Amino acid sequence: MTRKEKEKNPRKADKCNEEKRVKYTALKGVHDILPPDIYIWQKAESTAREIFSAYGFQEIRIPIIESTDIFARSIGETTDIVEKEMYTFPDRADRSITLRPEGTAPVVRSYIENHLYNLPSPQKFFYSGPMFRYERPQKGRFRQFYQIGVEAFGTAEPKLDAEIISMLKLFLEKLQLKELKFEVNSIGCSKCRPDYKKALLNFLSDKVSDLCPDCSRRYINNPLRILDCKNSSCAEIRKGSPKITDYLCKECKSHFEEFLSLLNILNISYNINPDMVRGLDYYTRTTFEITSPEQLGGAQKTVAAGGRYDRLVEEFGGPPTPAIGFAIGMERLVEILKALNSDFCIPAPKVFIATIGKNAGLEGLLIAEKLRSKGIRAELGYDNASLKSQLRRADKLGSNYVFIIGDDELQSGMVKWKNLKDGSQGETGIKDATEFKGLY
Numbered sequence: 001m002t003r004k005e006k007e008k009n010p011r012k013a014d015k016c017n018e019e020k021r022v023k024y025t026a027l028k029g030v031h032d033i034l035p036p037d038i039y040i041w042q043k044a045e046s047t048a049r050e051i052f053s054a055y056g057f058q059e060i061r062i063p064i065i066e067s068t069d070i071f072a073r074s075i076g077e078t079t080d081i082v083e084k085e086m087y088t089f090p091d092r093a094d095r096s097i098t099l100r101p102e103g104t105a106p107v108v109r110s111y112i113e114n115h116l117y118n119l120p121s122p123q124k125f126f127y128s129g130p131m132f133r134y135e136r137p138q139k140g141r142f143r144q145f146y147q148i149g150v151e152a153f154g155t156a157e158p159k160l161d162a163e164i165i166s167m168l169k170l171f172l173e174k175l176q177l178k179e180l181k182f183e184v185n186s187i188g189c190s191k192c193r194p195d196y197k198k199a200l201l202n203f204l205s206d207k208v209s210d211l212c213p214d215c216s217r218r219y220i221n222n223p224l225r226i227l228d229c230k231n232s233s234c235a236e237i238r239k240g241s242p243k244i245t246d247y248l249c250k251e252c253k254s255h256f257e258e259f260l261s262l263l264n265i266l267n268i269s270y271n272i273n274p275d276m277v278r279g280l281d282y283y284t285r286t287t288f289e290i291t292s293p294e295q296l297g298g299a300q301k302t303v304a305a306g307g308r309y310d311r312l313v314e315e316f317g318g319p320p321t322p323a324i325g326f327a328i329g330m331e332r333l334v335e336i337l338k339a340l341n342s343d344f345c346i347p348a349p350k351v352f353i354a355t356i357g358k359n360a361g362l363e364g365l366l367i368a369e370k371l372r373s374k375g376i377r378a379e380l381g382y383d384n385a386s387l388k389s390q391l392r393r394a395d396k397l398g399s400n401y402v403f404i405i406g407d408d409e410l411q412s413g414m415v416k417w418k419n420l421k422d423g424s425q426g427e428t429g430i431k432d433a434t435e436f437k438g439l440y
């Protein structure tokens with residue numbers, strides 16, 4: 001910008017300067033979570049803690065880095081995550097390390113390593129934190145994103161599957177989200193799935209050349225994944241394909257039926273989606289997703305997803321232990337909460353202490369410190385700001401009260417107070433200021 005242009009348009013000039021100041025930017029697909037959004041995050045997190053605890057889930061904190069083979073073996077070598085999305089690097093001792101792309105495999109590793117299977121079953125855990133996937137960043141899809149997830153070990157009873165869905169429903173209701181839909185499916189077990197795979201391969205055998213390049217590969221190494229390919233021509237080709245739910249063995253069929261009947265008893269509406277196979281290899285029987293309507297979620301409509309993984313603990317070397325879990329994509333959840341304009345309260349100071357002069361400033365500091373020690377949020381003016389600008393800041397911060405202390409007040413031993421919400425005002429003794437009843 002030229003100087004003349006700057007004088008003409010000072011706002012634009014400011015912006016120009018601001019941009020020049022940005023020397024470092026966050027990596028692609030990685031984002032900061034700032035106030036006021038952070039309050040939506042905190043609300044969602046604290047609600048999850050409250051609801052999940054009521055169902056007996058205990059927090060577990062798992063490392064962010066693990067040995068690469070933990071993910072490669074469990075998620076599956078031919079899945080999108082392992083084939084192209086993992087952040088994998090050699091450490092200084094040339095071990096292959098991966099930034100966790102999901103939480104289930106680390107929790108299973110921990111469950112076995114810490115012999116948690118010796119505790120009474122079922123053992124139920126939740127975790128919360130960042131996951132990393134090298135994906136093409138777009139709305140609802142990041143390279144570092146956050147999940148809250150749960151894993152429950154030790155029972156195959158469909159009652160647990162239904163309880164977990166019910167827990168998710170309650171969690172969403174507490175956040176005033178009633179618009180989300182539950183999709184459920186059963187993808188059978190190692191006994192019945194091979195028959196289904198055969199039937200699917202048979203159905204697709206003369207259509208392989210019309211599938212997208214990814215699905216042509218999947219036809220060979222992971223045919224079930226063809227069912228959830230988002231490509232519209234693949235969706236067309238799939239029409240009329242055999243349904244996995246028609247191929248379930250007796251045990252899987254009765255497990256699925258009992259699960260569905262419990263959902264009915266619990267008054268949970270759902271939609272059976274036989275194409276929902278989920279992207280990870282470790283799933284067995286129950287799978288489910290929570291999706292948002294188009295207008296809320298945009299392109300990425302799956303907010304939470306999960307399922308049973310009855311064989312994974314054993315495959316990791318542990319005792320045979322049926323298990324089930326899910327993960328909520330926090331960015332997508334928060335996006336919906338924002339779109340719905342849910343009323344999340346942003347904490348504001350209870351009192352702003354505006355002071356004039358050094359001595360009053362000291363008195364204000366002492367009052368603020370006493371109030372803070374009682375857990376009351378108190379803000380102060382700084383840098384000899386004028387009373388007017390201090391009051392402006394108090395207002396901007398949404399303070400409930402202002403206390404004003406100047407030389408006159410110091411002399412009389414009084415503090416002026418004003419309630420910024422209803423305009424009432426008065427005086428109270430400096431010594432009693434920390435007991436001022438409006439603050440409690």
Ligand code: ATP
Binds near residue numbers: 327331
């Ligand atoms: P998608 O089909 O959207 O790629 P996925 O099957 O890979 O999802 P899961 O591994 O089941 O996802 O993870 C559970 C949830 O985590 C997803 O439903 C989504 O809400 C969220 N999630 C997954 N990948 C990302 C990402 N890259 N950015 C933001 N959220 C994500």
Ligand code: MG
Binds near residue numbers: 080279
């Ligand atoms: Mg994915």
